[in-house]
Amino acid sequence: MSSTEIDLPTRTLGVVAHAAGDLRVEAIPLRRPESSDAVVEIAYGGICGSDLHYWTHGAAGESILKAPMLLGHEVVGTVVRQATDGSGPPAGTRVAVHPATPGGDSPRYPADRPNLSQGCTYLGSAAQFPHTDGAFTRYAVLPSRMLRPLPDDLSLRTAAVAEPAAVAWHAVARAGEVAGRTALVVGCGPIGALVVSVLRRAGARAITAVDIHDYPLAIAGELGATTTLRADDADAIAAVDADVVIECSGNRYGLESAIRGATRGGRVVLLGLLPTGLQPAPLSLVITRELEVLGSFRFNDEIDAVLGALADGSLVVAPVISHEFAVQDALEAFAVAKDAAASAKVLLAF
Structure with a gap:
C-alpha cells in the first residue's frame, strides 16, 4: 500500500x-x-x-x-x-x-x-x-x-x-455547427441550463431559453441566454424561428414547442427523456418544414473535452x-x- x-x-x-x-x-x-x-x-x-x-x-x-x-x-x-x-x-x-x-x-x-x-x-x-x-x-x-x-x-x-455537462455537450454536437446560428433551448433545468452554456461556448449568435419557472430562466440568462420566454407564450416561442432547437424538458408540451419554434430546414435535437409510449406531436410541421429531428442519449468521450473547458474557464x-x-x-x-x-x-x- x-x-x-x-x-x-x-x-x-x-x-x-x-x-x-x-x-x-x-x-x-x-x-x-x-x-x-x-x-x-x-x-x-x-x-x-x-x-x-x-x-x-x-x-x-x-x-x-x-x-x-x-x-x-x-x-x-x-x-x-x-x-x-x-x-x-x-x-x-x-x-x-x-x-x-x-x-x-x-x-x-x-x-x-x-x-x-x-x-x-x-x-x-x-x-x-x-x-x-x-x-x-x-x-x-x-x-x-x-x-x-x-x-x-x-x-x-x-x-x-462534468457528467451532466458532457450530456449537454453531446447534444450540442448532435445539433451540428452552431456558431453564428440562432438556438432555442426548451426546458432549463440543470441539463437545459448546461446546454445554454455549451451553446454559448460554441458561438451561437442568439440563444432563446424557455421554461415554465422564473428561477431556471434566470440561471439560463446568467449562462448566456440572450432571450428568455415562459413556456405558455406559444406565439413568442413559434416566432423564435431557430436554426437549432434542443428539447430538454422531456414532456409532450416541450416537444410541441421545439417543433413550432424551429425554422424551415432547421434541426431539432431531443435530449429530454420522454415518457415511454406514444407521444402526440405536430408532425405535419416536421414534414412541411423539412425539419431534421434527432435523438441524443448520454455521451461518449465528451467528458474529457468538458473537463478541459471547465479548467480553462471557457465553459461556465x-x-x-x-x-x-x-x-x-x-x-x-x-x-x-x-x-x-x-x-x-x-x-x-x-
Whole structure:
C-alpha cells in the first residue's frame, strides 16, 4: 500500500432507493475490488433527474426498480487505492467518473458510438437486472477505466457537473455547427441550463431559453441566454424561428414547442427523456418544414473535452449549482432537487 492509500472500512454510508417513495441513507457493504478496480473517496455527487425518478416513481423511463439500488452517477472524488493491476490513476489523484460501461454481444450499433450499445450499463441504473449500483457513497469501488484525472486548476466542486455537462455537450454536437446560428433551448433545468452554456461556448449568435419557472430562466440568462420566454407564450416561442432547437424538458408540451419554434430546414435535437409510449406531436410541421429531428442519449468521450473547458474557464457552470447538502441530509436534498421552481443542480457532499 502506497503512502497515500488508506485502510478501508468494510461498510460505507450510501443513498439507496428501495422502492417508490422509499429512499434511505444507510450503511452498505463495501464491494471487494477486482484487480482492475480502484477505490475512490467520493467528494461530491450531483442529484440527477433519474435519481429523482427512482425515488418518486420507482422507475426512470423503462428502467424499473426491482430491488434496492445504490443511486448516483454524477460523482467526483479522490483515488485512495489504485487498481492492483496497475491500471488507472494512482492514489491521491482527484478524478471525475465516466459512469458508462458499453457492452453486449449485439453488433447493431456504430462502433464509434458505444453509448448506443445494447448491453451498456450505467452507474445507478435499473435498466438491467441485477441493477447497476451507483456511487452515492463515501467510498466507491469503480473500474479504473471510468476515472478521469482532473486538471490541477479544476476544483472537485466544479468538476461535479462534468457528467451532466458532457450530456449537454453531446447534444450540442448532435445539433451540428452552431456558431453564428440562432438556438432555442426548451426546458432549463440543470441539463437545459448546461446546454445554454455549451451553446454559448460554441458561438451561437442568439440563444432563446424557455421554461415554465422564473428561477431556471434566470440561471439560463446568467449562462448566456440572450432571450428568455415562459413556456405558455406559444406565439413568442413559434416566432423564435431557430436554426437549432434542443428539447430538454422531456414532456409532450416541450416537444410541441421545439417543433413550432424551429425554422424551415432547421434541426431539432431531443435530449429530454420522454415518457415511454406514444407521444402526440405536430408532425405535419416536421414534414412541411423539412425539419431534421434527432435523438441524443448520454455521451461518449465528451467528458474529457468538458473537463478541459471547465479548467480553462471557457465553459461556465457555477450558476447551475444551487444547493449543497451533507449526505446525511440526502432526503432533504432530494426534496429540494425535486422543486424545479427553486433549485437547479443539488450536490451531496460526502
